[in-house]
Amino acid sequence: MGVYGTLAFRNMRRLHTRVRPMGNSNNEYPAVGRIHRADRHLLVMTVSEAVVCVVSTSIYPIVYMETAVTGFIGINKSLERIQIENFMINVGSFLLYFNNAAPFYTYLIVSSAFRQHIKQYMMKLASPFTGRPVATMQITAPQVQS
16 A cells, blocks of 8 residues: 555656646646645545554454464463453454445545535435435536537
8 A cells, every 4th residue: 555655646746747737817826726735635545544554454463473373382371361362353353344444434534525525425315305405516518509
């Protein structure tokens, strides 16, 4: 994830050098702020997903390895130690499975644009039940006359 995140970031920077948005007559570039803001959101989302992935997947192998090594050596474990190891394996398993659902919640916490899109989507889903129409922008294609 780190390698592909870095490659995506480098590709975005390269795109900015090639693409020059059109501005106003005063040589102002209003679109540049939007592009850079979207890139920042994407970068923060990628980095946060990588961090959550590393944290949630690194605990289980460590605990499992410790349990396997101490079991293989033949150390007599007390009932309390066995319970602690089982608890840690369960926590590690939970975090391992949580990793599949984590991107949604990570994006929801980190990105305001993602929150706005989710809010619009939920409003659209709820509109038949609430009776309120959802204000959406409709894009119409230009009519071709023959």
